[in-house]
Amino acid sequence: MEKTWRWFGENDCITLEMLRQIGVEGIVTALYDQPPGEVWSEEAVNALNSFIKNAGLHWSVAESLPVAEEIKYGGADRDQLIENYKISLINLAKAGVKTICYNFMPAIDWVRTDLDRKLPDGTTTLYFDKIRFAYFDCRILQREGAEADYSEEEKEKIKKLDSIITDAEKAALIDTIIVKTQGFIHRKLREGADPVEEFRKQLQNYQGIDKHLLRENLHYFLKKVIPVAEEQGVTLCIHPDDPPFSVFGLPRIVTGEEDIAWIMNLLKSKHNGLTFCAGSLSAGVQNDAPHLARTFAERIGFAHLRSTELLPDGNFVEASHLGGNGKLIEVIRILEKEQPCIPMRVDHGRVMLDDARNNHNPGYSFYGRMFALAQVEGMMAVVRNEIDSFQ
Ligand code: DNO
Secondary structure, three states: OEEEEEOOOOOOOOOHHHHHHOOOOEEEEOOOOOOOOOOOOHHHHHHHHHHHHHOOOEEEEEEOOOOOHHHHHOOOOHHHHHHHHHHHHHHHHHOOOOEEEEOOOOOOOOOOOEEEEEOOOOOEEEEEOHHHHHHHHHHHOOOOOHHHHOOHHHHHHHHHHHHHOOHHHHHHHHHHHHHHHHHOOOOOOOOOOOHHHHHHHHHHOOOOOOHHHHHHHHHHHHHHHHHHHHHHOOEEEEOOOOOOOOOOOOOOOOOOHHHHHHHHHHOOOOOEEEEEEHHHHHOOOOOOHHHHHHHHHHHEEEEEEOOEEEOHHHOEEEOOOOOOOOOHHHHHHHHHHHOOOOEEEEOOOOEOHHHHHOOOOOOOOOHHHHHHHHHHHHHHHHHHHHHHHHO
16 A cells, blocks of 8 residues: 555644654645635645645645535535536646545544553553543533433532532643544634534534435435546545444444445445544444454555554553554555555554654654654565565
């Protein structure tokens, strides 16, 4: 697989020159200053493309070309927004960017409750604590009907937490769940707005949208967009939900085998592809990452390599790339065999060494990801050797 790296543009504290030194071959990036739904103009795409080329690298994957919320909830403007999406896709294809990653997660993308969970060795990692998440949902957001989504035991724990949680911890939860994790991936909240109020409004758009309707809306979108991807030789790769279960009472439709099979069968075209995010999928008790990689190998156009460890009570922690439920050795064995030419990137890395001093986006540290890339490269080298010696 091609070794790629998610880079956040010219303002990223990690430069393309640094990436060349550590053996990165392709860049995964986006026009981060464009709000979802806006056309990515030819000029803007070409300017970013030239910047990457001038540094001796190439733009391998657009992640994400975001799908506007109106498309997901089926708002009045969706046809226009889908037209815009097609133009952006064509402009990317013209610039030679033929792999596009997107997701169909309503209202919120990835969810964590702690961005700096200390590990025994002094590094930090990302963490999801079910009770803290539930606390945010029931007590801070005060979502109508939220309590019904939690068991009696969980509600008891929420109550206990309420008696000890500090204001600073509450503020940190808000910041982590709906500001910091979302802000750098096209989900910036309005400047000056109260994040909780803003988020409540976003949730309202999905009133009455159940799994069935969300699937319908994805189908509507794909029916219009995949023919253009086919014409342009682009693979559109849907990203699994992170984590792969419902949050805030919202439907999530890319959570495991049944969901992915449903999407892949909607349009049986290799241009209707999958981003195999081993990390997201591994956070679902229902999922076995190697089994899913094997099952959908033909349709995987892009891979995110990371792993999680499932903990008791619905919590999970991002694990070492060599361990955890992502079972990356086996996943890499399958992908190197079935899809040796696709781009892959290491996903989230730990915060280690000098990382804490740099202003990186949550999950996207330099040393932590470099360390993970070295581990992944090692696994890839061994697997290639296995494959070559059996041929
Ligand atoms: C966060 C990522 C997401 C993901 C997009 C894909 O670190 O998992 O931002 O890349 O949702 O569309």
